[in-house]
Structures are given as structure tokens and as C-alpha cells.
Amino acid sequence: xxxxxxxxxxxxxxxxxxxxxxxxxxxxxxxxxxxxxxxxxxxxxxxxxxxxxxxxxxxxxxxxxxxxxxxxxxxxxxxxxxxxxxxxxxxxxxxxxxxxxxxxxxxxxxxxxxxxxxxxxxxxxxxxxxxxxxxx
Amino acid sequence: xxxxxxxxxxxxxxxxxxxxxxxxxxxxxxxxxxxxxxxxxxxxxxxxxxxxxxxxxxxxxxxxxxxxxxxxxxxxxxxxxxxxxxxxxxxxxxxxxxxxxxxxxxxxxxxxxxxxxx
Amino acid sequence: xxxxxxxxxxxxxxxxxxxxxxxxxxxxxxxxxxxxxxxxxxxxxxxxxxxxxxxxxxxxxxxxxxxxxxxxxxxxxxxxxxxxxxxxxxxxxxxxxxxxxxxxxxxxxxxxxxxxxxxxxxxxxxxxxxxxxxxxxxxxxxxxxxxxxxxxxxxxxxxxxxxxxxxxxxxxxxxxxxxxxxxxxxxxxxxxxxxxxxxxxxxxxxxxxxxxxxxxxxxxxxxxxxxxxxxxxxxxxxxxxxxxxxxxxxx
Numbered sequence: 112x113x114x115x116x117x118x119x120x121x122x123x124x125x126x127x128x129x130x131x132x133x134x135x136x137x138x139x140x141x142x143x144x145x146x147x148x149x150x151x152x153x154x155x156x157x158x159x160x161x162x163x164x165x166x167x168x169x170x171x172x173x174x175x176x177x178x179x180x181x182x183x184x185x186x187x188x189x190x191x192x193x194x195x196x197x198x199x200x201x202x203x204x205x206x207x208x209x210x211x212x213x214x215x216x217x218x219x220x221x222x223x224x225x226x227x228x229x230x231x232x233x234x235x236x237x238x239x240x241x242x243x244x245x246x247x
Numbered sequence: 248x249x250x251x252x253x254x255x256x257x258x259x260x261x262x263x264x265x266x267x268x269x270x271x272x273x274x275x276x277x278x279x280x281x282x283x284x285x286x287x288x289x290x291x292x293x294x295x296x297x298x299x300x301x302x303x304x305x306x307x308x309x310x311x312x313x314x315x316x317x318x319x320x321x322x323x324x325x326x327x328x329x330x331x332x333x334x335x336x337x338x339x340x341x342x343x344x345x346x347x348x349x350x351x352x353x354x355x356x357x358x359x360x361x362x363x364x365x
Numbered sequence: 366x367x368x369x370x371x372x373x374x375x376x377x378x379x380x381x382x383x384x385x386x387x388x389x390x391x392x393x394x395x396x397x398x399x400x401x402x403x404x405x406x407x408x409x410x411x412x413x414x415x416x417x418x419x420x421x422x423x424x425x426x427x428x429x430x431x432x433x434x435x436x437x438x439x440x441x442x443x444x445x446x447x448x449x450x451x452x453x454x455x456x457x458x459x460x461x462x463x464x465x466x467x468x469x470x471x472x473x474x475x476x477x478x479x480x481x482x483x484x485x486x487x488x489x490x491x492x493x494x495x496x497x498x499x500x501x502x503x504x505x506x507x508x509x510x511x512x513x514x515x516x517x518x519x520x521x522x523x524x525x526x527x528x529x530x531x532x533x534x535x536x537x538x539x540x541x542x543x544x545x546x547x548x549x550x551x552x553x554x555x556x557x558x559x560x561x562x563x564x565x566x567x568x569x570x571x572x573x574x575x576x577x578x579x580x581x582x583x584x585x586x587x588x589x590x591x592x593x594x595x596x597x598x599x600x601x602x603x604x605x606x607x608x609x610x611x612x613x614x615x616x
Contacts, residue, residue: 118382118383119382119467120382120383121382121465121466121467121473122380122382122387122388122465122466123466124388124462124466126334126463126528126531126532127334129528129531130332130333130528132438133438133439133578135576135578135581136576136578139576139577139578140329140332143325143329143332143574144329145325146321146322146325146326146329147322147326149263149267149271149318149321149322150318150319150322150323150326152274152275152279152318153314153315153316153318153319153322153352154319154352155279156278156311156314156315156318157315157319157352157356160302160311160315160356160359160360161355161359163295163298163299163302163359163363164359164362164363167295170295170298170299171295174283174293174294174295177278177279177282177283177293178283178284182279182283183279183280183283183284185279186275186276186278187279189275189279190272190275190276190279190280193267193271193272193275194272196267196268196271197267197271197272200264200265200267201268203575203594205591206580206588206590206591206594206595207575207594207595207597207598208591208595208598209595209598210510212509215506217509220591227268230269231268231269234269234273235269235270235271235272236273238270238273238274238277239273239276239277239287242273242277242281242288242292243287243288245288245292247289247291248562248563248565248566248568248569249566250562250565250566250604251565251566251567251569251571253567253571254600254601254604254605255604257571257597257601258601258605328574331532332528332532332574334532
């Protein structure tokens with residue numbers, strides 16, 4: 112057994128600000144951050160539900176607030192965030208799926224992403240159409 | 248090794264994320280831009296009587312509940328992970344906020360929806 | 366006919382525990398030929414400029430997995446990254462992220478090695494098989510299920526890429542979970558249930574938040590992100606169905 116002191120002194124580097132150090136990580140944080148506005152929108156709807164249960168006057172107050180330019184602009188931002196969410200969601204989705212074989216060949220992950228995005232755009236448009244066609 | 252309870256929250260996260268991807272943009276556009284401005288849809292679309300009628304129908308209740316609750320649970324797990332990524336440790340306080348608030352909201356949404364009657 | 370030699374500045378993170386309190390960057394001017402890898406640049410430094418520089422390397426052809434390092438902030442294999450792509454700028458070289466630095470570019474990977482053993486990275490047959498039964502037969506599709514995950518060279522670039530491993534070193538990490546999946550996905554193996562305990566833990570797949578950078582940096586296109594995240598579905602199924610289908614049933 113050696114009488115020499117062990118000169119090893121492994122150096123552990125801190126993780127502070129790790130996400131700022133690479134564009135890949137910044138995109139990841141942006142993707143994760145979309146959830147904040149998803150929550151905000153859900154809360155807006157939740158408040159609307161609360162107001163609805165408080166009667167017409169209260170609900171109309173909520174409706175009036177939605178008409179303000181600030182609210183409309185903010186929803187414009189929320190809309191952009193939801194669009195980015197849709198795109199980033201289907202970019203990641205193939206990672207959660209096992210290999211799919213079509214006609215003996217492995218389905219590329221990009222195909223799953225594009226299919227998802229196309230379906231999402233279609234369903235969103237369908238919902239939009241249904242709401243547009245609601246009779247006054 | 249201890250089995251993680253993540254699957255519950257991950258399943259909710261996944262359901263909420265999928266719903267948000269499929270209908271989120273359309274809903275945000277209609278409720279937040281189109282209807283308030285009377286663009287593409289009439290400003291009347293979200294008037295009290297119509298929305299009340301919708302929320303009194305069992306299907307309307309299901310839709311309103313699903314959208315609000317699943318969006319919140321989707322955000323819950325992502326925000327929980329984000330806080331961890333920023334170096335904020337997953338103590339009881341953080342867990343209470345991240346998962347307690349959606350839980351309270353779930354109960355509140357159910358309560359208000361049921362309270363509207365059928 | 367002599368080519369004029371170009372010179373590139375390589376900035377290397379040094380750390381000698383017996384004399385340095387902290388790591389620091391040291392710059393070397395390295396003459397190089399157009400086909401030189403970063404590894405060759407480091408070898409020139411060690412041979413001609415500063416023999417104290419320490420780094421791991423072996424095959425020089427991206428198969429042994431020894432020369433993983435941070436090159437311009439990205440986890441790469443030194444032997445497969447070329448100085449010409451950074452010229453005329455400086456190229457910053459450092460030890461792989463998220464591992465303790467042993468010395469210079471040498472990191473401590475004891476944690477990785479210990480975790481390798483824990484996942485039972487070998488075929489555990491469904492039933493004992495006699496020699497006279499012959500070899501296992503697999504269709505090309507059965508091979509495809511696990512082939513890409515078997516390409517892992519244990520270079521640990523994915524660990525340097527994975528922020529969750531950096532934040533929580535108890536996390537099993539992308540490479541090892543990909544290897545675990547390699548065995549679960551192999552039709553010859555029957556030990557999926559035995560490995561589930563590890564998969565289901567926080568240190569297993571649930572430590573992953575789908576950053577996906579691991580798959581970006583993998584030099585062998587193993588796609589560990591896919592291996593880990595696909596097992597989130599399996600783990601969730603196991604979690605919800607465990608009372609309906611008890612362990613061992615249908616084996």
C-alpha cells in the first residue's frame with residue numbers, strides 16, 4: 112500500500128447557466144416555456160368559467176376584458192406560442208414511439224413529425240370552420 | 248429502486264400537450280381575437296346565453312373541462328421540469344405550487360361546471 | 366512541392382490537480398495539414414510543445430470511443446473533428462461536460478462504468494438453451510429492432526450533452542438506457558421484467574426531459590433519446606397496468 116498521499120482532486124464544474132451556452136439548449140428552453148402561456152390561456156378560460164357561474168353581469172365583464180386591445184394583442188402572442196408548441200410537439204413525438212415498419216422499411220421520424228403537423232393544422236382548421244359556421 | 252410516480256403526470260402532460268397541439272391555436276384565435284373583434288365570427292359567438300347553454304350540455308361540460316384541466320396539467324409537469332432546469336430544487340413547496348394549483352383548478356372547474364346545471 | 370503550412374490556435378482547458386487550484390485555458394499554436402483531426406493537433410502539442418498535456422485516445426477512427434471532448438462547446442470525438450473546419454479562428458478544446466475533471470482532458474467516468482453493470486447488458490435467454498438446439502434465428506426486422514442501439518461505442522458524448530445528467534448525476538443517462546433498450550428489444554432476450562425496476566425509477570427514464578441533444582451528438586446515430594422516451598411509454602403502461610397484469614404473467 113502506497114504511503115504517498117493521493118494527489119487526485121477531481122474538479123466538478125458548476126451547471127449554472129448551462130441552458131444559455133448552446134442554441135440547442137435555448138430552443139429546448141423556448142419549447143418548455145411555451146407551457147407557461149398554455150397555462151395562462153387555461154387560466155383565462157377558467158376565470159371565464161368562474162364568471163359564467165356568477166351570472167350574466169360577471170360574465171359580460173370577462174367578455175368586455177377580452178375585447179380590450181391589450182387582451183387581443185396578448186392573445187396574438189399566445190397564438191404564436193401555441194403554433195410553436197404544435198410544431199415542437201410533433202418534432203419530439205417520434206422520439207416516444209417505437210420503430211414503425213411500412214412495407215419492410217423503417218418509417219423515418221420526419222415522416223411522423225410532418226404527419227402530425229398536417230393533422231394538427233387540419234384539426235385546428237376544422238375547429239375554426241365549425242365555429243365560423245355557428246349561426247348567430 | 249423506488250418506482251417513480253411520474254407516469255401519472257406524464258400521461259396528463261401528454262394528453263394536454265396533444266390537445267393543445269390539435270385545437271389550441273384555433274381556440275386561442277377564436278376566443279381571444281376573432282370573437283372579441285367580430286372577425287370571421289360574430290362578436291355574438293360568445294354571448295352569455297349561448298355559452299351558458301353550451302356549458303350546460305354534457306358534451307359542452309366535457310369539452311370545457313378537458314381544455315382547461317388538461318392544458319393546466321400539461322403546463323404543470325413542464326413548469327416543474329423548467330424550474331428544476333433553472334436550478335430550483337424540487338422541494339415540497341415547488342411541488343405544492345406546480346401540482347397543487349392544477350389540482351385546485353381541476354376541482355374548481357368541476358364544481359363550477361356542475362353548478363351550472365344541465 | 367512544399368505546401369505552405371497553416372497554423373491554428375488551439376485553446377485547451379488545463380487542470381493539474383497537484384499544482385492547479387482551478388482549470389485554466391492554455392493556448393498553443395499548432396501547424397497543421399488540411400486532413401488533421403483535433404486529436405492530431407493535440408498529439409502535436411504533446412509531442413512537440415507540451416508533453417504534460419493529458420488526453421485519452423486509441424483507435425483514431427471513431428470506434429473505440431476514447432477521445433470524447435468538448436470542441437468549441439460541442440461534445441465531439443477528437444479523431445473525427447477536423448481543424449480545417451475551425452481555421453482561421455481559435456478552437457477551444459475542453460474535457461467532456463458533466464463529468465469531474467481528472468486531469469486536463471481526462472474525465473472521471475467511474476459513474477458511467479458502474480451504471481453499465483447495473484442494467485444487465487447481456488442476453489438473458491427466455492428459456493435455457495442447449496447447444497444442440499442450434500443458434501437463435503432472427504428475421505431482418507427483428508434485427509432492426511435493436512441494431513442501431515447496439516452501435517454504441519460508450520464514448521459518453523451523450524452524457525456531456527445531457528443537462529439532466531449534469532444536474533443530477535444519479536440519472537442513469539442516455540447511453541446506458543439506450544443499451545438497456547438494446548437488450549429489451551432483442552428477441553433473444555427475456556429479461557425485460559428484470560430491467561423494468563431500473564426503467565421505472567426516477568433515475569431511469571423519468572429523469573429524462575426529452576431535451577434530445579444526446580441523439581444530436583451521438584457519433585454512431587444510436588438515437589438514445591428514442592430509446593429512453595419510448596421506454597417512458599413502456600414504463601407508463603407498466604405503472605398503470607401492474608395490478609391488471611402482474612409481473613411474470615404471459616412470459
